[in-house]
Amino acid sequence: MENIDIGKRVEQYRKAKVLSIRELAKLAEITPSMLSQIERGLANPSIQTLKVLAKALDVPTFSFFLEEKNTADLVVRTNQRRKMVIDNLSYELLSPDFTGNLASAIMKVPPNTSSSEKLLEHKGEEVAFILEGKIKVYLNEEEHILEAGDSVKIPAYMKHKWENDFNQNAVVLFSVTPPAF
CATH class of the missing domain: 2.60.120.10 (Jelly Rolls)
Incomplete structure (x- = not known):
């Protein structure tokens, strides 16, 4: 599980939903600065925070833990x-x-x-x-x-x-x- 970057996944899903950091933070009821830190890998979100983010993004919580595939x-x-x-x-x-x-x-x-x-x-x-x-x-x-x-x-x-x-x-x-x- 070394190839997993949860913050990057959160950012990818957020951008796919065309949401700003402020908009997603409001939906997830967390601060924009906390969300920014999560996306940049500076903070590790709790499972509860991930559940809330997953619900706000309409994705399964486990999707944050899927490993990146080397396309080659x-x-x-x-x-x-x-x-x-x-x-x-x-x-x-x-x-x-x-x-x-x-x-x-x-x-x-x-x-x-x-x-x-x-x-x-x-x-x-x-x-x-x-x-x-x-x-x-x-x-x-x-x-x-x-x-x-x-x-x-x-x-x-x-x-x-x-x-x-x-x-x-x-x-x-x-x-x-x-x-x-």
């Missing part, structure tokens, strides 16, 4: 994607990592390959979009053939598997929440 860590360059190969299927992670609630990847399925021998299930929801080729997806026991441009949503715990018994590679973009591969 959010970018994934094409030549720096994490890649893994499992039984001829290749995966390229489009998300920077598996933190958070969502991960996206590209799955390449060569001809005569399937994602598993039997139908599998997991707790995450999945949405897949076929980028290239065509592929069979089994949802429970039903078979669906998807072609480039088609998409499918796979609800949590639905048994499924991918199978490419066609003569060209299939490339599937998918996102899953929570991240699970």
Whole structure:
């Protein structure tokens, strides 16, 4: 939690609401000088003061404690994607990592390959979009053939598997929440 600057957060929310220091101080029933000191990091507000500021700014109190993200860590360059190969299927992670609630990847399925021998299930929801080729997806026991441009949503715990018994590679973009591969 070393990247947290509560005063900076208060100032950002205040400016987003187009409030002056005096206006926010009046709404929060604190002095303008106290608010100024909080924003400049010269005073540490009590939890009660933060609750009052959060209410005046119409934001959750916890929002003052969220860590700053280095935006460079959010970018994934094409030549720096994490890649893994499992039984001829290749995966390229489009998300920077598996933190958070969502991960996206590209799955390449060569001809005569399937994602598993039997139908599998997991707790995450999945949405897949076929980028290239065509592929069979089994949802429970039903078979669906998807072609480039088609998409499918796979609800949590639905048994499924991918199978490419066609003569060209299939490339599937998918996102899953929570991240699970």
